Amino acid sequence: MINEQLIDPQSIVVVGASNNLQKPGGKILHNILECYRGDIYVVNTNQGFVQGVKSYPTVHDLPKEVDLAVIAVAAKYCPSLVKSLIQEKNTTAFIIISAGFSEENAQGAQYEKEVVEAVEAINGCLIGPNCIGIINVNHHSIFTQPIPMLDPAGADFISGSGATAVFILETGVGLGLKFNSIFSVGNSAQIGVEDVLAYLDETFDPDKSSRIKLLYIESITNPDKLLHHANSLVHKGCKIAAIKSGTSEAGMRASQSHTGAMASPDTAVDALFKKAGIVRCHGRLELATVAAVFMAKELKGDNMAVITHAGGPAVMLTDSLSQGGIKIPPIEGPRAELLRSKLHHGSSVGNPIDFLATGTAEQLGEIIDACEKDFDHIDAMAVIFGSPGLFPVREVYEVLHQKMRTCQKPIYPILPSVVNADDDIKYFLSKGNVNFPDEVMLGHALSKVHNSIQPAKESIQMKGVDVPAIRALISGFEEGYLPPQQIQKLFSAAGIPMLKEIFIKDTDELAKHIPDVPYPCVMKVVGPIHKSDVGGVSLNINSSLLLEKEFHRLMAIEDAKGVIIQPMLQGTELFIGAKYEQDFGHVMLCGLGGIFVEVLKDVSSGLAPLSEEEALGMIDNLKGKQILRGVRGQEGINIVEFADIIVRLSTMLRFAVEIKELDINPLIGNENGIMGVDARVRIEKEVK
């Protein structure tokens, strides 16, 4: 795992270094030489000196021990190289940039395995193979460019793909994004994105560590680890944005249950990110823009002043912010009038504050000062200032730069003239600022960050869920769909209220139970999975005559093993579902039942175990939530009780990974309470 030798090595050897800067082994040595201050060695069979550094023909010939080895030779040489370095040079950190390992074929996978075993044996650290390397303040062991400006307040960026990391850097650099460190994990043979994040969490120092983390992830191999450390970092005051690509790869899986059809593997990623407090992005420009938002002071409140010298971008920004729920409130009164008097005739201060094409640097200073000190209801400023190409705008950008440092309120600069004011924008960025060249991208990213959910607390709400009883029940169950009586017992142990039902399998039992039947009642066939499709549900039975008739009809259905009788309830149909997603655990869904789940797919998701807060948040996200509060003369439901049931179920599932799919559909809710009416639970026991 990550060690001091990787992060701050006293000595580095580059194995396979070259004089050719068009080769990775040449470029990486070049990049290391540019700023590294420790001892550097080179191993190269052919050369006396490589880029001015004395070269040794083999690692055996190296004169001293070496902390970190950066390896750029063919895969087949790597296992023996790594072993020699470990045994002879006490090397404990390795970055292997070469390809030809597990990503290529079985032979490569074997090389990779040997390397990992050797490194693990000494509790060492391996980055890669098949990666571009790492950058931090101590060394630039990376073979690509650009090498961004490093800044302790910049982002720690971890990428599952080297090329994508490069492209994200290029996008970020254009916006003025700063970085503190970059880790490209390649094949993640030993260390994946989650492991680097864990390291950043475990070594987090509130005085020194960066508070911005960016992730590019292609596959999440350890969701629990990612969740735990992301959550922990966010609770420590960090901001995390991540791309998880491959949302469309698996598509929707065919499944017997509603939940199965609605919860794609990507729903689990969404639910995990939400729970962890990670802002999910879907493209490089979006990630870089969100990261640039992170670099500003935090937006506390949702009232923005839009300051501009041109109408159009201010209107588009206002549109975009309003859509994201950020307000551009009126600015008026004597102080607004005072400000107006300092601006050119024709300026407006109502918000947007438009100080016209002829607006000056001094006036911008006055406006920002007024927003900072005089307009208490303003929480942040966006400043739009471009150039038609007539005269330089450096003076304006200088004022903006100064005010961004002295003001308490965040200021978001929108400098759109990437052609006309190219030099001035570069100057502005060189002072450590970011720029949002497109106001609508800013509006979108800022809304996204502002509306992102607080991470959940990492505790399980037991609520009296009887875990030993649940474990005992599940041990006794067979695989497949549980029969109704078993579901009743299971749910009872978790405190999930289910409608009382009478199970009847023949006419004798029917005769025996006739006195207990509550009218009006519902009778449902037991056996077939899709009861409705085979006409297996009979509603509103209000006499023993009808009861007997319907019993015989239902028992004649193919696969009928009996019927259940339930009282017929009035209320709103609800739905709860859960699906086990390999490694992630259970994705929970909730919604209104009936057409809301079947036609409108109006469901919210979360990752078990859920807190009451999370469950209430899920319910609040439903488009049909107003119906739960009561509408059109129809009474509402007890929302807190609905949340409570979701939480209990999620707690039960956390201790019952054998449950792969679960639907309660419908539950019937009214103001008095909520009762599950019908449920389906599928169990698989093989260890996965």
Next chain:
Amino acid sequence: MINEQLIDPQSIVVVGASNNLQKPGGKILHNILECYRGDIYVVNTNQGFVQGVKSYPTVHDLPKEVDLAVIAVAAKYCPSLVKSLIQEKNTTAFIIISAGFSEENAQGAQYEKEVVEAVEAINGCLIGPNCIGIINVNHHSIFTQPIPMLDPAGADFISGSGATAVFILETGVGLGLKFNSIFSVGNSAQIGVEDVLAYLDETFDPDKSSRIKLLYIESITNPDKLLHHANSLVHKGCKIAAIKSGTSEAGMRASQSHTGAMASPDTAVDALFKKAGIVRCHGRLELATVAAVFMAKELKGDNMAVITHAGGPAVMLTDSLSQGGIKIPPIEGPRAELLRSKLHHGSSVGNPIDFLATGTAEQLGEIIDACEKDFDHIDAMAVIFGSPGLFPVREVYEVLHQKMRTCQKPIYPILPSVVNADDDIKYFLSKGNVNFPDEVMLGHALSKVHNSIQPAKESIQMKGVDVPAIRALISGFEEGYLPPQQIQKLFSAAGIPMLKEIFIKDTDELAKHIPDVPYPCVMKVVGPIHKSDVGGVSLNINSSLLLEKEFHRLMAIEDAKGVIIQPMLQGTELFIGAKYEQDFGHVMLCGLGGIFVEVLKDVSSGLAPLSEEEALGMIDNLKGKQILRGVRGQEGINIVEFADIIVRLSTMLRFAVEIKELDINPLIGNENGIMGVDARVRIEKEVK
């Protein structure tokens, strides 16, 4: 209106030209001098020569007649200047870049009015005032930069804001966007965005004219003109993208009707754009990206090959395209294997086609050729190729450039390395290509263009709607909400089926009608606007006894003027609404009734008059559309009949602008037919 003298002047005078290039009057002369080949004059009171051009102290002193005057002097001098130029120099085209007109104060508005009147009197042409000018192949009468590369196949760009035009140009130039002409209309004193578009439509030459139009609009003053000419251009094969900013300005208006509350003024813009076939954009970068998509060959079909040398961007592009409904279908079979054999070991051709970080220009050529010729099910290609900074990629971009010219299928280049391959990308753009630096922005823009709706035909479907009868009825109606009997007559003239109802205002009438009452029936109070809120609706009345009892209850409600009795229908509740939007005409809404309209706001919009195709498209856009087809054992409705009713209503409204708001809520539909049950119609007669 726009004339030849504006577009291709034989002579230009710049009034207020200066030697100072930091002043508009200096820069505009400079820009004109750079490429204009006709006669140029300067009027400037102080200078003998300005930028090398002989200067005359007044327009009176000009030696010859002048076609076009570009004016950059204070507003107060403009009226007399324009008059002198008209009278003495036969000038018929004017571009006034000066500010200080109607945008500033009443005095300025007076100057503007005088100028317009003088120009109109000779049927001349005025661009501005308060604009940045115009650019076309003949002259660059604009005072801003950049001056983009002009290209007959580039975009015609019309902007309602000068500064925004500059910022859009700067964004576009970065993507390699070409322009054919740029019009900045400033205050639109005589010529607005719609008028320039009309000119482009009326002078459209299929052999010579550009097929790409871009608009930035802050207010639509003549929606009919915009609709007509945009629609006409799209039917001629043009592609139009537009920003209409200010979506949030007015917000939702308070209103009595559902439609009023749901249809914001911006809904009218959306509906207009849809009808015209305009792709609506909301930001500069989005507009420029959509315009760059327009510059590629047209995407016919929806199957894309993603060709890449790096995994990450290919996956993100696939995600983004899939979300937009564009498929990335598998590529397999012997020809796929043949292609694979030409690539480096480890490459994949399954789609995405990944030819690895070490992939060569030659291999890219092979891949593109295979997609063009061998893989018939592939309609287009996206090629992703960046650089980690090791070696130049010009050879690859050269192949890409060549193939983009020779292939029939469109190719979208994604060159993400805006830092590492900056020079090579600039070289690629200089050859006349565009670039999409962010694959997700491309995916979004391409989906948007691909999913944009064909423009509607510009004809009114009469369907036997009796216009004379409707006009006669409306002439006789009073203002305000129409009583039920009048609604019945109005709808009957339009062929809108309404449930038969009996209006009863006292006990005598009730007694008289008792034999005709259809049971079960519904009784509703007449008088109060919100019947349900006052308990004014009684359902399921199945006897004359109950009928009489409910009659007395309803008549006791405040403002009750009587009741209506209708048969009680079974079926699906539907909703149709319309709202008159100043200048746009009627925005129509449709949807399912009940909670769908009240809670879920699941409505579609269109602009009257609607064709059957448009109405069916609106219905198809509803989230709940599946319910209309029948679901959960509930029968569906006759969708064609629903569309027919929407069309009839829209036709009626086109001839009844006095109807400001109209709701039919609910209509009840089943497989046999659709009947309106309750309707509200509000009339205003004052001429607006």
